[in-house]
Amino acid sequence: MKLVNPLTAIFHPPPTPGVLAVFGHLDATVDAIGQLRKGGHTDFTVYSPIPRHEIEDALDQPVSPVRMFTLIGGIAGCAIGAWITLYMSYDWPLVLGGKPVGSIPPYVVIMFEMTVLFGALSTILGIAFNALFAARRLGTVAYDPRFTNDKFGIFVRA
Structure with missing residues (x-):
């Protein structure tokens, strides 16, 4: 009989199903964010190799509660x-x-x-x-190592 660690569900949530898109250019990423927002999607994660104001403006996120x-x-x-x-x-x-x-x-x-x-x-x-x-609310989202080098990405939860 296997004992279940109760903290596993908190620190290692199950993977979240969804679609991962990889973009080579910033403009394509910003356009995709705009199309997702027009389509009514609000629950998606954006990956970027560097901080860009264009992405932050397109996301229009609320201020952090920290x-x-x-x-x-x-x-x-x-x-x-x-x-x-x-x-x-x-x-x-x-x-x-x-x-x-x-x-x-x-x-x-x-x-x-x-x-x-x-x-x-x-x-x-x-x-x-x-x-x-x-992490508990969002689950584990997909990640690609290319996002740390030169690619942009968007993960849309299914």
Whole structure:
């Protein structure tokens, strides 16, 4: 009896049936994307050896949700940095020269660093989260090694 690993379905989804088209020129690829959109197809994957603005304009994709992870992480990091510094100064006050215990200017550096740290970590988590669920939702799409050299490709799900 073979034991099934429950994570196999998540990390190695089954291949997706569909049609793979290979193009030698950018213009043909952009025209094919336009024809697919006119035909009502919205669920297809485009491969390119280099980033091209023409393809991005033809695809007209929505903005990535990863930026919201970064924003939330940055705000949380700034708030945690402010809380940590203020809590430390009131828990263990160092009164020097009559300066206030909770002075904001020295804490801006800690707040900035925590903003960058939490923003970066939440961005990595957002990328991993979206990639995991996109792979699970989309399945495994066909790929041709020619797409890394000089060819363009479109994979249309059946």
